[in-house]
Amino acid sequence: MREQIEDLVKLQQIETETVRIKSALNDVSKMLDDLDSGVKIFEQTIETQERIINELKKQYRDHESDIQLNLEKEQKIQAKLRSVKNNKEYQALLKEIEDVRGKNSEIEDEMIDFLDRMDITEKIITTKKDEYINIFEDAKSEKESIKQNAEARKKRLAELDMEGAEVSRLIDPELLKRYLIIKEQSPGGLAVVLVKDAVCHGCNVNIPPQLYNELFRCDSLRFCPNCQRIIYIKP
Ligand SMILES: [Zn+2]
Secondary structure (H helix, E strand, C coil), X not given: CHHHHHHHHHHHHHHHHHHHHHHHHHHHHHHHHHHHHHHHHHHHHHHHHHHHHHHHHHHHHHHHHHXXXXXXXXXXXXXXXXXXXXXXXXXXXXXXXXXXXXHHHHHHHHHHHHHHHHHHHHHHHHHHHHHHHHHHHHXXXXXXXXXXXXXXHHHHHHHHHHHHHHHHHHCXXXXXXXXXHHXXXXXXXXXXXXXXXXEECCCCCECCHHHHHHHCCCCCCEECCCCCCEEECCC
């Protein structure tokens, strides 16, 4: 009986490890996706800043051509000014020139503002791009290690599968059936549990002294009166 119990415990360990590995493998694709989307989000923040700077550059160029247009306008007025006949007309043209110059000065102020904002955005982009190299490399190596880990786990799963089949063959079919039924009913899937110092490690409840003493005989299958699991003691 002792050997049978030992084999059951072994089988249980194999099954527990299998469940643990499978659940870890289940998380792999999500972990890889999370790393990818972290990198993607960072790329998008850089793209956003690049869009901002391109928009600023476009507005800057538009302002430049507005200034050019106003300068041409002013030249035309200056030309008119030279052939003007009366003072009223002369004053009106001077006023026009003043207006055009005023507009250009406003535009120039805005351009300075654009330059400042371009400078700030440029700095943000440079910093973000430096950070990006690290983020990309970190994600890459982390993904690599996750994949390697997963490969090792898959290999281990195959081993466990074989070990499980091997151990199962050694266990009496009736006992195995019973084990599976108890496992089905037990929270956490543990069907065989250790008793130490008269305490069942499945439910942490004391087992009766009589039963505890019987356990040392290892002559038949015994169950915890509280949680109904198969119990055993370490010799
Ligand atoms: Zn118990």
